[in-house]
Amino acid sequence: MAVAHGIDDWKRRSVVSSFIFKFIATGDEKPKVALFKRSDKVSTYQHLLAPISGSIESTDPSPVSAAWREISEETTLTLANLILLRRGKSYTFRDSSVKREWTIYPFMFHLRSSRDEKSIRIDWEHEDWGWYDPDEVIANSSLNGVPKLAESLRRVYFEADLGPQASSILADGLAKLATDHESGARELAATAVKTLHDVTASLEVLDWNLIRAVGWHLAKNGRPSMGAATTSALLIRLSEIKAKLDEDPASSTHDLRIAILSSLSSQSLSTTQALSDITSSFISYLRSFFPGRSNLSILTLSSSSTVLAVLSSLASHFTIDLRVLESRPLFEGVFLSSSILAPFQSSGKPHKITLYPDTSPSFASFSRSEPKAAVDMVLIGSDRVSPSGAVLNKTGSLPAILTAKYLSSAAKTVVLTDTAKISQSEDSAEENNNPSQVIRAWQAGYNTGRVRKGTEGLLQATQTANSSSKQNVEVEVKNISFEWVPGDLIDAYITEKGRWTVTDIERRVENLVKEEDEIFGAV
Structure with a gap:
């Protein structure tokens, strides 16, 4: 007896489709997209044109990590050669010819320079490659490409x-x-x-x-x-x-x-009103958890506009011992300290501001030279709040909080955030910015000769690593701007709607998912 087979027998795969472009960022010439002709050694779509594609493995932290891995494996290109320019909205389709249900995650990458084109080395999965006009790829339905090639390209190439x-x-x-x-x-x-x-x-x-x-x-x-x-x-x-x-x-x-x-x-939405409401919520929190106190010792870092506004208003209510980490490489903590100076002075109270290098969170958290050695709290803003209550903030936040809590069990971690910063995503992708922001401090004239000379040697090593010549030592300078602070280290989330808990955050995420699906669901 014949057995009917439905789509339950099909394989379901989540794959990345990475389109490599040249010229689109500079506008020097009409943009071109690289397409690769699949070899007879791959299991599907042999001899058809495609972007760099591959399955998202269980070991890949995210789709974009899978995209970088596949590009490196199939072209030898790396972060040294490419810039991630755009993500496209994922979508799903079925192909009965291969009994597959595909979920596609499209990405657009751009060559850093014309020299990087020479670094492309295809592996066994492809037999050839070339540059194509993206508009023609989308318009030409007779192009010998993989299914939904134009759809995937259109999702990153909005110019079409x-x-x-x-x-x-x-x-x-x-x-x-x-x-x-x-x-x-x-x-x-x-x-x-x-x-x-x-x-x-x-x-x-x-x-x-x-x-x-x-x-x-x-x-x-x-x-x-x-x-x-x-x-x-x-x-x-x-x-x-x-x-x-x-x-x-x-x-x-x-x-x-x-x-x-x-x-x-x-x-x-009135930004002024939101900040005023967050300030009121914070003062209520302080009255509850620090009753009868007229002075506070606070450790902070970076230059959150919310933290700055709240501290400025707080200056007339409490005497503040403010300890600030400088926040390299852009020294936002220095900017925060200078910005808070005027409202502190005008309050008439004997406030104190102390700046510390980023290497000194222990001294900033527990200073025996101060009347009150341990800080009452680490106060931070947020760039994002995840559904689990984790907070994405300036790099340096996590060691400051861990140090403060280790040195004083009474130290609180308080996050000032408006509810608009709550995200439905737990995405942990790193924002790795230009290393020159870090390196220029090493090159400064006030440094010793050995530091400046050492910097030159390191820079030469990074440039060698980015070239085609092989070296046994890889040198890279990281400049990661943000890091996650786990929710179990946070004592209070102070918002424009009052003090929130993780339960409140989860409730907001449920509504956010519905709102985003209504607007972006069919994009």
């Missing part, structure tokens, strides 16, 4: 759908978000909303699918480490746009455009 003017505005906005290392999460969210406004204004037709796709790219491809506040702000504005499109579809395009652009130009 937006056209030159709108795509240029979006690309510039994404670049600004990615390279802005001075603004906080609120300011970056405002930049994203302005970019959405400018792109929408440039569209010839108000297409909801295009507008929300632009919003998705701004949320996911600008500054992912600080993207929670950006996503929240965009969801609010996109929900308003959707409501306007739904409520009066018969209105003239001109009137609708004015209404939508007006909505994108307005301020949806």
Whole structure:
């Protein structure tokens, strides 16, 4: 008897599809995308053109980690040769010809320089490769490519759908978000909303699918480490746009455009009010956990605008012994200390500010030279809050908190955050920034000759590692900006809605998942 086989017999695979581009970041020439002809040694889609593809293994921390691994294995290119420019929204499709259900995670990478093209060395999975016009790849249905090649490419190459003017505005906005290392999460969210406004204004037709796709790219491809506040702000504005499109579809395009652009130009939430509410929540927390106290000893780092605003307001209520870690490599702690000076002086109270190098969290947490040796709390802001209550903040936060709690069991860890920074993602991808931010301090003239000479030797070693010549020692300089503080180390989350717990965060995440799915689900 014949047995009917359904899709339950099919194999399900999650795969990465990495498109390697040249020229798109510089605009020197028309962009080209590398496609690779699959060999007869692979199990599916032999002799068809494809991006660099491969299954996401259980050992891969994330899809983007799998993408980097596959690129290295199949082309020998690494972070030294490529920049991750964009992520595309994942999607699923079925192919009956191979009995597979594929979930595709598309990525766009860009060669750092024309020299890096020479480093491409294909392995056994491919028999040839070449450069192609991405617009032709999308438009040419007869191209001998793998299934859904155009769909995967379109999800990272938004130029095909937006056209030159709108795509240029979006690309510039994404670049600004990615390279802005001075603004906080609120300011970056405002930049994203302005970019959405400018792109929408440039569209010839108000297409909801295009507008929300632009919003998705701004949320996911600008500054992912600080993207929670950006996503929240965009969801609010996109929900308003959707409501306007739904409520009066018969209105003239001109009137609708004015209404939508007006909505994108307005301020949806008063930053001043949010900061005021967080300050009130924090003062209530202090009155409850430090009753009768008129003085506080606080350790902080970096230059969170929320922490700065709250400490400025707190100065008139308490006498503060503020201990600040300098926060290399950009020394944000120095900026915070200088910014808090004026409100501390105007309060009339005998406050104290002490700066410490990042290597001294133990002395900053427990200083015998101070009237009160141990700090009452480590106070930090947040760039993102995960569903488990973990907080992403400036690198150095975790050792400061661990040290303070080790030296004094009474020391609290308090996070100041608005609820817009809560994210549905536990993504642990590292933001590894330009190592020159770290290296320039070593090269400074005030350093000893041996440090400067040593720096030259290390730089030569990193350049050798990036070349085709093989060395037995690999040298790399890391500049990771953010790290996670686990939720079990945090005593209180102070928000504009009061003191929250992990349960409150989980509840907010449930609503956020619904909101994001409603707007971005069909992108």
